[in-house]
Amino acid sequence: MADPGILGSTLPAADAVRERLSGPHGPRPKRALSGTNIMLYGTLLIVAMYYLLPLYVMLVTSVKGMPEIRLGNVFSPPMEITFQPWVKAWAEACTGINCDGLSRGFWNSVRILIPSVILSIAIASVNGYALSMWKFRGSELFFTILILGAFIPYQVMLYPIVIMLREAGLYGSLTGLVLVHVVFGMPINTLLFRNYFAAIPSELFKAARVDGAGFWGIYFRIVMPMSLPIFVVALIIQVTGIWNDFLFGVTYISSPERYPMTVQLNNIVNSVQGVKEYNVNMAATLLTGLVPLVIYFASGRLFVRGIAAGAVKG
Amino acid sequence: MHSVEIRNLDLSFGGLGVLKNLNLDIREGEFLVLLGSSGCGKSTLLNCIAGLLEVTNGQIFINGRNVTWAEPSERGIGMVFQSYALYPQMTVEGNLSFGLRNARMPKAEIEKRVTRAAEILQIEPLLKRKPAALSGGQRQRVAIGRALVRDVDVFLFDEPLSNLDAKLRADLRVELKQLHSRLGNTMIYVTHDQIEAMTLADRIAIMRGGVIEQLTSPDEIYNRPVNKYVADFVGSPSMNFMEGVIDGGIFRVGEARIPLDRYRASGRGDMSGPAWIGVRPEHVVTGDAAEGAAYAAEVPVELVEPMGSDTLVWTTFEGSRFRLRMDGQSQVRKGDRMRIGLALEQSSLFDSASEVRL
Ligand SMILES: Nc1ncnc2c1ncn2[C@@H]1O[C@H](COP(=O)(O)OP(=O)(O)OP(=O)(O)O)[C@@H](O)[C@H]1O
Ligand SMILES: [Mg+2]
Numbered sequence: 001m002a003d004p005g006i007l008g009s010t011l012p013a014a015d016a017v018r019e020r021l022s023g024p025h026g027p028r029p030k031r032a033l034s035g036t037n038i039m040l041y042g043t044l045l046i047v048a049m050y051y052l053l054p055l056y057v058m059l060v061t062s063v064k065g066m067p068e069i070r071l072g073n074v075f076s077p078p079m080e081i082t083f084q085p086w087v088k089a090w091a092e093a094c095t096g097i098n099c100d101g102l103s104r105g106f107w108n109s110v111r112i113l114i115p116s117v118i119l120s121i122a123i124a125s126v127n128g129y130a131l132s133m134w135k136f137r138g139s140e141l142f143f144t145i146l147i148l149g150a151f152i153p154y155q156v157m158l159y160p161i162v163i164m165l166r167e168a169g170l171y172g173s174l175t176g177l178v179l180v181h182v183v184f185g186m187p188i189n190t191l192l193f194r195n196y197f198a199a200i201p202s203e204l205f206k207a208a209r210v211d212g213a214g215f216w217g218i219y220f221r222i223v224m225p226m227s228l229p230i231f232v233v234a235l236i237i238q239v240t241g242i243w244n245d246f247l248f249g250v251t252y253i254s255s256p257e258r259y260p261m262t263v264q265l266n267n268i269v270n271s272v273q274g275v276k277e278y279n280v281n282m283a284a285t286l287l288t289g290l291v292p293l294v295i296y297f298a299s300g301r302l303f304v305r306g307i308a309a310g311a312v313k314g
Numbered sequence: 315m316h317s318v319e320i321r322n323l324d325l326s327f328g329g330l331g332v333l334k335n336l337n338l339d340i341r342e343g344e345f346l347v348l349l350g351s352s353g354c355g356k357s358t359l360l361n362c363i364a365g366l367l368e369v370t371n372g373q374i375f376i377n378g379r380n381v382t383w384a385e386p387s388e389r390g391i392g393m394v395f396q397s398y399a400l401y402p403q404m405t406v407e408g409n410l411s412f413g414l415r416n417a418r419m420p421k422a423e424i425e426k427r428v429t430r431a432a433e434i435l436q437i438e439p440l441l442k443r444k445p446a447a448l449s450g451g452q453r454q455r456v457a458i459g460r461a462l463v464r465d466v467d468v469f470l471f472d473e474p475l476s477n478l479d480a481k482l483r484a485d486l487r488v489e490l491k492q493l494h495s496r497l498g499n500t501m502i503y504v505t506h507d508q509i510e511a512m513t514l515a516d517r518i519a520i521m522r523g524g525v526i527e528q529l530t531s532p533d534e535i536y537n538r539p540v541n542k543y544v545a546d547f548v549g550s551p552s553m554n555f556m557e558g559v560i561d562g563g564i565f566r567v568g569e570a571r572i573p574l575d576r577y578r579a580s581g582r583g584d585m586s587g588p589a590w591i592g593v594r595p596e597h598v599v600t601g602d603a604a605e606g607a608a609y610a611a612e613v614p615v616e617l618v619e620p621m622g623s624d625t626l627v628w629t630t631f632e633g634s635r636f637r638l639r640m641d642g643q644s645q646v647r648k649g650d651r652m653r654i655g656l657a658l659e660q661s662s663l664f665d666s667a668s669e670v671r672l
Contacts, residue, residue: 201397201399203396207393207401207460209385209386209387210413211412212386212387212413212417222401226402226403
């Protein structure tokens with residue numbers, strides 16, 4: 001959509017209208033330094049600093065050499081910029097016997113993330129669709145039980161799941177962890193999808209049935225194209241949740257070769273041998289946080305666009 | 315052969331019975347209107363015929379085929395909804411062809427049918443647009459087109475015009491009537507609007523609490539309602555009612571003695587004892603006609619409502635509120651006294667207890 005300001009100033013008709021408006025006009029005069037403004041911007045500045053300062057410290061530390069760090073000026077900008085810590089964090093840092101850096105954990109996480117996200121969104125959206133549009137006897141009860149799952153603390157189920165995975169022969173494997181992520185994401189995502197789909201008018205669904213569309217036809221050709229925003233929301237929730245997961249990763253993966261990135265980051269940062277390499281630790285932490293950040297920025301815009309498109313449709 | 319036959323249909327939601335042992339035969343090519351107050355089960359009946367609701371009991375036949383358990387798309391029906399229910403992400407063309415694509419029809423045939431429907435409904439210029447870029451009237455045309463392209467035997471309409479403004483509603487009503495005479499399909503049409511019901515219907519079914527109270531021609535429904543509910547429900551302004559006693563061919567109410575010898579009895583009930591008399595506002599006559607009527611009296615004018623083409627006069631007759639319709643030119647004023655006559659030939663009598671027509 002075009003900016004109305006730009007539109008207004010380029011349209012001759014609008015200019016003509018503006019000419020005819022009598023009396024003083026133009027932008028409302030602003031007072032720059034009122035008390036409220038100082039309060040407002042002051043507060044915002046402090047809050048922003050509170051969040052940005054640690055990030056700043058991490059960034060500058062990650063490009064300093066160790067001698068410079070030992071001087072102890074955490075806030076000072078780097079005198080000599082070096083990317084060695086980033087290279088080391090990515091490709092050389094040691095955890096246990098492996099010395100190939102975070103890259104191993106990164107690829108493990110990717111291998112966990114992609115199937116987990118796809119499966120959990122696919123299953124939860126179909127669940128939500130069935131529960132909102134193809135109500136069957138007992139579907140409300142089924143839904144209630146599913147939602148109760150969202151309120152049970154994870155810790156209670158940690159060990160029973162270890163046993164279940166072991167019995168299924170999946171304990172310690174990436175597949176097992178994917179399964180756990182899919183199951184644990186189910187209640188909240190089903191709730192999310194069901195509530196979104198429930199707002200689609202039932203007459204639309206009836207019309208599609210009269211037109212001969214079945215369960216999957218309606219899902220793929222009517223419901224899904226209308227629901228892009230909620231898919232993006234679920235994507236953001238799942239990607240950040242699964243990427244940032246530490247507890248399940250450390251519990252259900254048994255060998256360091258298969259640890260996800262978060263677990264490996266923890267091992268690098270907490271390793272007790274040798275000197276603490278703050279610059280490498282900072283770089284490793286930033287690298288680990290990068291994926292959710294990228295997803296958020298990329299799909300956040302898509303998300304806003306999705307909502308706007310939905311609002312215009314009648 | 316009947317186009318649609320409904321046998322002993324029951325439908326309940328949970329324990330709540332919405333349709334009760336309903337029987338209905340609809341002739342081929344007939345325009346049947348379902349009329350009734352809100353919540354009486356009109357949409358439910360339509361959804362049962364469409365196959366969108368599973369019936370609790372009973373059977374439904376379309377063109378002689380038992381479709382009670384058939385899928386909506388296999389019943390040979392098309393449906394048009396109050397909210398249009400167009401697929402928002404598809405163009406008009408996509409909306410029209412969706413059902414045909416689901417049926418895996420060849421491309422050329424789809425194109426032919428879409429073009430024909432668009433031509434009939436005059437929506438050719440809109441084919442590439444999305445529903446959001448259409449007006450309400452255009453949207454409803456597309457919704458009708460969606461049923462049209464599928465070449466169905468039976469059209470089901472659930473209050474298709476009630477989201478439109480009055481003028482557009484009147485226009486589309488006429489178009490629907492023309493469409494019906496051009497296509498000759500069976501149409502079942504749910505509405506709240508009495509004008510739509512009277513103008514469109516070959517037959518009207520008046521529903522109440524999941525039961526059909528009367529099923530007959532608009533003329534018969536209007537002039538010879540089977541019971542007091544139907545008489546009261548149909549007609550605007552509604553019928554005047556007075557409760558009295560029938561005794562020896564005379565209707566006694568208060569001081570008035572109304573002779574019933576011109577009344578055409580239905581023969582269904584006993585012409586004696588407590589009863590209601592019902593007279594439509596236009597069957598209360600004035601002036602010279604009053605003297606020729608079966609019964610005449612003098613009443614005060616209490617309120618005058620000019621409505622352009624005619625004028626509604628409010629009065630009191632033997633203790634009951636009474637409305638009468640006069641032509642728009644009449645010069646009556648509040649406070650006048652006037653003579654009125656009751657046209658017994660066109661009036662109705664209902665038994666007080668059972669409320670059925672006598
Ligand atoms: N899914 C449902 N679950 C429970 N009760 C329902 C359901 N759908 C409809 N009803 C009930 O069934 C009755 C008939 O509803 P229906 O929609 O057929 O009425 P209607 O005659 O079409 O009314 P309106 O003119 O307001 O559209 C109503 O009392 C309604 O509350
Ligand atoms: Mg209804």
